[in-house]
Amino acid sequence: MKNLLECMGVEPDRIHFSWISSAESTKFVEVVNKITAKVKAIGPNQRFVKQAAKVA
Amino acid sequence: MSTYTDTMRETARRLLKECRVDLVIGFRQGSQPMMNEPCLVRKPEDVDQLVWDSNCGINLANYLTNRKEKIGIFAKGCDSRNIVTHIIENKVQREQLVIVGVPCLGMIDKRKITAEAQGEILAVTEDGDQINVKTAAGTQSFAKADVLQQNCSVCTHRNPVIHDEMIAEPVAEQTDVDPYADVAAIEAMPLEERWAFFDDLLSPCIRCYACRNACPLCYCPTCFVDESKPQWVGKSQDAMDIRTFHFLRAYHCAGRCTDCGACERACPVGINMRLLTKKLNKDCKELYDWEAGLSPDKRPALDSYQANDPENFIK
Amino acid sequence: MSEWEPKIVSFLCNWCSYGAADLAGVSRMQYAPNIRVVRIPCTGRMSPKFALAALREGADAVWVSG
Numbered sequence: 001m002k003n004l005l006e007c008m009g010v011e012p013d014r015i016h017f018s019w020i021s022s023a024e025s026t027k028f029v030e031v032v033n034k035i036t037a038k039v040k041a042i043g044p045n046q047r048f049v050k051q052a053a054k055v056a
Numbered sequence: 057m058s059t060y061t062d063t064m065r066e067t068a069r070r071l072l073k074e075c076r077v078d079l080v081i082g083f084r085q086g087s088q089p090m091m092n093e094p095c096l097v098r099k100p101e102d103v104d105q106l107v108w109d110s111n112c113g114i115n116l117a118n119y120l121t122n123r124k125e126k127i128g129i130f131a132k133g134c135d136s137r138n139i140v141t142h143i144i145e146n147k148v149q150r151e152q153l154v155i156v157g158v159p160c161l162g163m164i165d166k167r168k169i170t171a172e173a174q175g176e177i178l179a180v181t182e183d184g185d186q187i188n189v190k191t192a193a194g195t196q197s198f199a200k201a202d203v204l205q206q207n208c209s210v211c212t213h214r215n216p217v218i219h220d221e222m223i224a225e226p227v228a229e230q231t232d233v234d235p236y237a238d239v240a241a242i243e244a245m246p247l248e249e250r251w252a253f254f255d256d257l258l259s260p261c262i263r264c265y266a267c268r269n270a271c272p273l274c275y276c277p278t279c280f281v282d283e284s285k286p287q288w289v290g291k292s293q294d295a296m297d298i299r300t301f302h303f304l305r306a307y308h309c310a311g312r313c314t315d316c317g318a319c320e321r322a323c324p325v326g327i328n329m330r331l332l333t334k335k336l337n338k339d340c341k342e343l344y345d346w347e348a349g350l351s352p353d354k355r356p357a358l359d360s361y362q363a364n365d366p367e368n369f370i371k
Numbered sequence: 372m373s374e375w376e377p378k379i380v381s382f383l384c385n386w387c388s389y390g391a392a393d394l395a396g397v398s399r400m401q402y403a404p405n406i407r408v409v410r411i412p413c414t415g416r417m418s419p420k421f422a423l424a425a426l427r428e429g430a431d432a433v434w435v436s437g
Contacts, residue, residue, distance in 0.1 A: 014431070014433065015432065016433070017434075019387070021390075022387055022389075022391050023391070023394065025398055028391035028394075032406055036403035037403075039379055039405070040377055044431055045426060045430065
């Protein structure tokens with residue numbers, strides 16, 4: 001999935017996959033913060049957004 | 057390749073007469089040059105309409121889905137791989153089929169010829185490696201290699217992978233071609249350029265779904281584009297809807313596509329949407345060493361688990 | 372809206388990450404408020420359609436976690 005999105009020109013940091021067990025709340029918090037930081041760094045999404053949907 | 061026609065008619069007649077099959081799926085002359093159409097022959101006296109030349113690019117496996125009769129089918133390399141995929145996916149049973157293998161030297165791209173020809177094309181004949189095009193202005197000749205469909209020119213599975221009979225001796229496989237050269241070229245582009253490239257590539261799309269209908273893999277009773285509750289992809293010609301459609305269509309073919317070129321051939325505006333499916337083919341090859349439809353006994357990469365499956369995208 | 376905050380649509384498996392999120396909650400852990408959680412019965416339920424739909428409707432990123 002990620003590969004083709006990237007191939008079509010979507011930033012790699014727009015999509016994340018991870019594996020967290022239900023006991024790993026610390027890892028969960030860590031991953032949330034990490035992903036948020038990454039997405040903040042690349043800015044708002046312009047790709048694959050349907051412009052009409054924004055108007056509505 | 058046109059020399060196959062007589063052998064084919066004989067084979068079809070024999071299969072029908074001996075009642076080994078109820079129908080034979082092949083090609084007959086279309087009403088326009090370079091537009092051979094698929095045909096289903098049910099009676100031995102009708103086999104003489106069958107023909108074979110370099111305009112048989114449509115994938116015949118498309119006509120097997122959910123059929124219950126006993127079927128004789130002519131299969132090029134790519135058709136045979138799609139037949140294997142159909143067997144794996146239980147869309148047709150192996151016992152129903154008499155697969156007549158057709159070694160293939162590639163099909164010609166009618167767009168290339170139309171672009172080169174002067175005036176309306178009246179007839180197209182072939183003589184070995186030469187394609188003769190008759191127009192009102194006169195006759196033009198092309199080398200077949202120059203007007204091949206792009207997927208045929210980089211094909212590495214020209215001979216059927218599965219067959220009960222063969223129409224002729226297998227042809228030599230191409231070994232010095234890189235099927236994924238065009239995908240690699242796109243991967244090498246910077247991000248912005250890639251986005252713009254696909255914008256440009258997909259912009260003529262009119263959402264006619266001919267690519268989906270021509271594809272032997274697309275047999276879902278209700279296609280995701282026709283679903284309205286929930287609606288996954290908008291039905292408009294909005295650039296994002298078009299992109300979503302092509303993206304998801306490619307994903308449905310992941311690990312199943314044999315790059316037969318039926319989608320591109322069917323496209324009325326000539327979009328090379330094969331770039332998307334091919335990218336996934338390339339990934340399947342690189343990540344799972346999988347090429348679709350090579351053996352009916354192997355489970356596809358995407359429905360089997362192996363301990364060494366790559367997982368470095370999971371953090 | 373002084374500063375832009377990303378919206379991250381998160382598809383969490385009921386049995387794994389959703390549990391982890393729950394545990395993080397009951398443990399009163401602090402984490403970034405940018406995620407919008409969608410609980411799915413299993414990561415196997417995930418489909419490329421979901422990710423695209425999220426992006427189309429204006430998500431800034433998609434996170435799938437099993």
